[in-house]
Amino acid sequence: MSPLVSVIIPCFNADRWIAEAIDSCFNQTYSNIEIIVIDDGSTDNSLEIIKKYEKKIILESLPHKGGNYARNRGFVISKGKYIQFLDADDYILPEKIERQVHFLEATGADIVYGDWRHKHHLPDGTSFLDKVEISGTQVDVVESLLANWWTAVASLLYRRTAIEKSGDWDEKLCAAQDRDFFLSVAITDVKVVYQSGCYSIYRRYGNVTVSSSSTPIWIESHYAVLEKAEKKLKQMNKLTIKYRYALAKSYFELARGSLLIDNYSQYLRLLEKTLIVFPDFKRNTTRPLYLIIQSICGFRHAERIACRIVLLRKSFNSIIDSFLSTKKKYGITH
Numbered sequence: 001m002s003p004l005v006s007v008i009i010p011c012f013n014a015d016r017w018i019a020e021a022i023d024s025c026f027n028q029t030y031s032n033i034e035i036i037v038i039d040d041g042s043t044d045n046s047l048e049i050i051k052k053y054e055k056k057i058i059l060e061s062l063p064h065k066g067g068n069y070a071r072n073r074g075f076v077i078s079k080g081k082y083i084q085f086l087d088a089d090d091y092i093l094p095e096k097i098e099r100q101v102h103f104l105e106a107t108g109a110d111i112v113y114g115d116w117r118h119k120h121h122l123p124d125g126t127s128f129l130d131k132v133e134i135s136g137t138q139v140d141v142v143e144s145l146l147a148n149w150w151t152a153v154a155s156l157l158y159r160r161t162a163i164e165k166s167g168d169w170d171e172k173l174c175a176a177q178d179r180d181f182f183l184s185v186a187i188t189d190v191k192v193v194y195q196s197g198c199y200s201i202y203r204r205y206g207n208v209t210v211s212s213s214s215t216p217i218w219i220e221s222h223y224a225v226l227e228k229a230e231k232k233l234k235q236m237n238k239l240t241i242k243y244r245y246a247l248a249k250s251y252f253e254l255a256r257g258s259l260l261i262d263n264y265s266q267y268l269r270l271l272e273k274t275l276i277v278f279p280d281f282k283r284n285t286t287r288p289l290y291l292i293i294q295s296i297c298g299f300r301h302a303e304r305i306a307c308r309i310v311l312l313r314k315s316f317n318s319i320i321d322s323f324l325s326t327k328k329k330y331g332i333t334h
Contacts, residue, residue: 002032003105005097005157006080009037010070014088015045017203022053024091030098034058036078037088038070046088068169068177075163083158089203090154096199100157103195110162110190115198116152121205132198141192145183146229146246148253153178154200162190170228175214175221183229187236215261219254223270226250230277248278259307271303 007025011018018037025035035057039047041064050059060073071085082101086092100112118130135151138144166185173180186192230247233239255270274281282299285291294302 002030003081003101004079005030005033005082005084005101006074006078006160007033007035007084007086007097008071008074008078009035009086009088010040010067010074011037011042011046011050011088012040012064012067012070013042013044013046015042015049017089017091018046019049021086021088021091022050022057024093025086026056027094028092028097029094030101033097034078034080036060036074038062038074040064040067040070066171068171068173072168072171075168078160081160083160083163084154085156085158086154090152091201092154093199093201097157099197099199100195103193104157104159107193108191109193110159111156111185111192112195113151113156113192114195114200116155116200116202117198118204119201121203129201134196135194137194138192140242141186142183143242143246145179145186146226146243146250148250150179151182152200152202154202156182158185159190162188165190173221173224175218176225177221179222180225180228183225184232187229187232187238215257216263219257219266222250223254226254244278245281248274248281251277252281252283267307271300275300 009018009021009025014021022035022037025033035053037050037053037057037059039050039059039061041062047061050057053059058077060077062070062073067087075083082104084092084097096114100114103109103112113135115132115134117132119127120130121127133152135155138149162185165188169177169181170184226247230239233243251270251274255267255274258264258266258270282294283290283302290302290306293305
């Protein structure tokens with residue numbers, strides 16, 4: 001008999017999408033599947049929709065404790081040899097699980113990931129599928145994840161034993177949960193393989209950008225993920241030069257993100273962290289002036305100059321915006 005696959009779907013206020021997520025599991029060409037839906041205290045019509053499937057799925061309705069708590073609870077009650085995590089607003093194509101189970105069985109690997117694509121939903125009610133995002137073979141998945149490579153949660157299929165070795169989804173994280181979880185599993189000497197083909201759809205809504213209110217949370221969460229991975233690699237005596245450089249690259253990206261939201265103290269803290277983890281760090285950029293300064297004076301001095309330029313540019317733009325706003329307010333046209 002084919003091995004059992006557990007699909008774990010956490011749901012919080014996803015009444016617009018949850019039926020499509022569940023139906024995409026029923027539409028799989030692979031039949032030996034248990035579908036576990038954990039309703040995380042939804043206040044919309046999600047639970048009523050899920051209950052329509054009640055005789056065909058495993059359902060638990062819990063007080064709202066977050067998606068990671070729901071995923072962990074789903075894993076506890078699951079019985080599958082293989083685990084598919086699926087967010088309530090995403091869906092998978094019919095051949096996804098069958099292809100990946102056969103691939104894991106044939107290769108003896110612990111984790112397989114594939115390609116994926118965004119489905120964009122616009123304010124006018126229309127939607128479209130974007131180009132396929134090719135995840136590609138990663139020579140070292142841990143290094144890639146540390147350096148900010150990413151693949152959609154739905155594109156992965158885990159062997160149960162790999163998850164049991166690594167620990168749970170981190171319920172303290174407000175963002176970057178998927179990066180953290182994949183990292184925590186990949187670090188534990190598991191075999192991770194890539195299988196080409198796009199069978200996972202990841203939704204985006206409108207013209208999505210990280211808002212100024214959520215950017216600090218995003219940066220702090222990714223910083224926490226990196227520090228956690230760095231500590232674990234040190235404990236395992238695996239913090240090699242390539243991992244140090246990958247960490248430094250991500251710390252620097254977070255530093256620049258902090259600068260763009262005017263958190264200068266955090267920018268300096270993350271910049272220092274970059275150089276602590278990799279003292280010889282050099283920024284890889286196509287800007288010739290930066291490269292010249294960096295090659296002559298070093299990374300730290302080049303970054304000081306770049307920082308001043310960024311701050312001056314922001315101040316100048318603020319003055320121009322204020323001037324134009326004043327003109328508009330008083331009806332000045334020249």
